[in-house]
Amino acid sequence: MASLLYKKPYIDSDVFIGVIKNEVIAETIDGNEVNTARGTIGAHVLTLAEQRVFPVYISPLTIAEVHKIRHQEKLTDDENENVLEFFENDFVAVVPIDREDGEEANRLCRKYQAEKLSPTDALHLACALKAGCDVLLTWDGDFAKVEHPDIQIKRPTIWNPPKQAEQPDLFEGGENIDADATVETPLEPEAALVVDKNPDADAVEAKDEQGNETDEEDE
Numbered sequence: 001m002a003s004l005l006y007k008k009p010y011i012d013s014d015v016f017i018g019v020i021k022n023e024v025i026a027e028t029i030d031g032n033e034v035n036t037a038r039g040t041i042g043a044h045v046l047t048l049a050e051q052r053v054f055p056v057y058i059s060p061l062t063i064a065e066v067h068k069i070r071h072q073e074k075l076t077d078d079e080n081e082n083v084l085e086f087f088e089n090d091f092v093a094v095v096p097i098d099r100e101d102g103e104e105a106n107r108l109c110r111k112y113q114a115e116k117l118s119p120t121d122a123l124h125l126a127c128a129l130k131a132g133c134d135v136l137l138t139w140d141g142d143f144a145k146v147e148h149p150d151i152q153i154k155r156p157t158i159w160n161p162p163k164q165a166e167q168p169d170l171f172e173g174g175e176n177i178d179a180d181a182t183v184e185t186p187l188e189p190e191a192a193l194v195v196d197k198n199p200d201a202d203a204v205e206a207k208d209e210q211g212n213e214t215d216e217e218d219e
Helices: 014-022 036-051 060-067 077-086 099-111 117-129 166-173
Strands: 009-011 023-029 032-036 056-058 092-094 134-138 152-154 191-194 205-206
Touching: 009 036, 009 099, 014 060, 014 077, 036 056, 036 134, 077 092, 099 117, 117 134
Parallel strands: 009 056, 009 134, 056 092, 134 152
Antiparallel strands: 023 032, 032 191, 191 205
16 A cells, blocks of 8 residues: 555544535635635545544544534534534544643644634644644645644645545445545645536546645634
8 A cells, every 4th residue: 555645634623514515615726716626525535534544533622613613604403413423433533632732722822823823723733733643634724824843734635546435425324435445646735626617526636736825714
């Protein structure tokens, strides 16, 4: 198996919401208008976790925050139940939060004032660091500006291939995961982009956007 792009990813709340809502977000990258298939990209990452390629990490803050984060509509009751059930899978590790994590988040807020790191994002970061995660995946453009020596903070990306379930099954108990699927050589990060105005979830182009920033604030 090829070397892994992620080993212990911590997943921000907006990635789960992108999957649940099957989001396709219009944005400008390198002066080009593109549609980012957040639902497809996030579902791909979670499917790899479901295939036991790697575990994913969250915190109690994620469980609470996924219901409704700033600038996004709240989940329906059915969506809430589905995502809470998904969080019970054995490949989802919940990092506990204690006083020391709060104090670390406080320090991180002060350290990254210029990047405008919010207290909630700082707490996510503190939890990811405590768990020894190698990457924190988020769609939040401001959060992704933070450069920490012990962890990468960046947008999720699509690997090549592997086989994956249909996206809605991730939060509806789908069983059509191919247990023999393997991970081939990963594409370069950062995001897979759909550039047509009526994106097909199966037609996703990979593009390296390392160093690019978005104007969108998800949290």
